Amino acid sequence: MSTRRSATAPRCSRAGRARPDVGPLFYEPTILDGVDAGSAVCAEETFGPVVSVYRFDSEDEAVAQANSTPYGLNSSVWSRSAAHGRRVALRLHSGTVNVNEGYAAAYGSVAAPMGGMGDSGLGRRHGSEGILKYTEPQSVAVQRLLPLAPSFGMDDQGYARLMTRALGALKTFRVK
Numbered sequence: 446m447s448t449r450r451s452a453t454a455p456r457c458s459r460a461g462r463a464r465p466d467v468g469p470l471f472y473e474p475t476i477l478d479g480v481d482a483g484s485a486v487c488a489e490e491t492f493g494p495v496v497s498v499y500r501f502d503s504e505d506e507a508v509a510q511a512n513s514t515p516y517g518l519n520s521s522v523w524s525r526s527a528a529h530g531r532r533v534a535l536r537l538h539s540g541t542v543n544v545n546e547g548y549a550a551a552y553g554s555v556a557a558p559m560g561g562m563g564d565s566g567l568g569r570r571h572g573s574e575g576i577l578k579y580t581e582p583q584s585v586a587v588q589r590l591l592p593l594a595p596s597f598g599m600d601d602q603g604y605a606r607l608m609t610r611a612l613g614a615l616k617t618f619r620v621k
Contacts, residue, residue: 461494482513490516490565504533512538517562519548538562 461475474494480487486497501507511520520539524530530544540561541551551557558574560566595604 482510488514490518508533508536512536515564518565519543519551519561521547540566 461472464471464473472494474496476496476498477486478498480497480499482488486495487499491497499507499510501510517537517539518541520534520537520542522530522534522537522542522544524533524545527544534542534544541548541557541559543550551559560574595601599607
């Protein structure tokens with residue numbers, strides 16, 4: 446396990462340079478090491494080619510750090526043992542957790558529902574859960590045996606007589 450660093454400003458292991466030739470907000474991939482828990486890159490969702498490296502002393506501490514945010518879009522667990530990686534993955538509060546892979550394995554599976562947990566994302570895409578977000582359920586019920594109100598043109602007294610006879614017939618024939 447790694448030793449813990451003191452809380453200092455993050456050190457860029459590999460700093461992304463601006464790429465105005467691609468677009469105004471494009472940067473090359475960036476790796477941040479020594480990130481303090483109070484920094485924005487640790488406390489907020491980060492999108493783009495940036496990864497923050499966090500040191501930990503135990504597996505439980507690593508899981509606690511990963512779950513200490515209100516966000517949970519995607520996580521990756523890296524392990525020499527896929528079985529061990531799966532056990533750790535099941536402890537993480539993320540909509541998608543990949544073992545020994547960044548994101549493509551889950552993203553490429555159209556049968557696997559994808560979306561975040563907590564404050565990350567809205568709903569799901571892919572899988573049956575993703576299809577359901579495009580549906581609007583509707584119930585249609587048709588009364589087949591005894592209507593609950595007089596039919597068109599029948600008065601209340603006629604309906605009461607009809608229902609009394611119908612219920613009597615059901616009782617005679619022991620229909621339940």
